[in-house]
Amino acid sequence: MPKPHPRNGWTVRELHERTGAAKSSIIRWTSEPRADYLARANEKRERVRALRAKGLSMRAIAAEIGCSVGTVHRYVKEAQDV
Template sequence: MHPSTVRRHVAEPREDFLARARTRREQVLALRAQGLKMREIAEQTGIPLGTVGRVIAEAKKAAQTAQDMAQKAAQEAAQEPAGQPAGQLEGEDTQAGQVAS
């Protein structure tokens, strides 16, 4: 039996697959950061063009989500009353953790 046939029929350990996938994603993103077009990345790496596009789209979405979360946190921090620690309720005694009456 040919080795490629064996590889198709034998499951790759999950840790190995995830490490290989992470390396491929990093490679795609590094080449994109260098200014290569998706088609050039696909040709250079041997990764299908659709996969290259998906990796780039997922990275953009993750970056946008992180940026949105940072903006939201900054807005919430700006809305906290001055001199009151974040997460503390108004009238709450910080020493005893009880609400003052």
């Protein structure tokens, strides 16, 4: 599958209005393959677990990884439920 094109901060609607291309086509052209997305998400989950095991707070982990505290909380909760 070809590499996705970046949207460079543009929303699907903005690109649709500027180019006239169908929204579904824009999504298909700019989305990364599901396997790549899931691999990246699992790497983030593992990093959260490792940082939490080192004793970092959820806020510190969120700042380190660049995601919300809620996301970190969800990842920690998922790890506890397994």
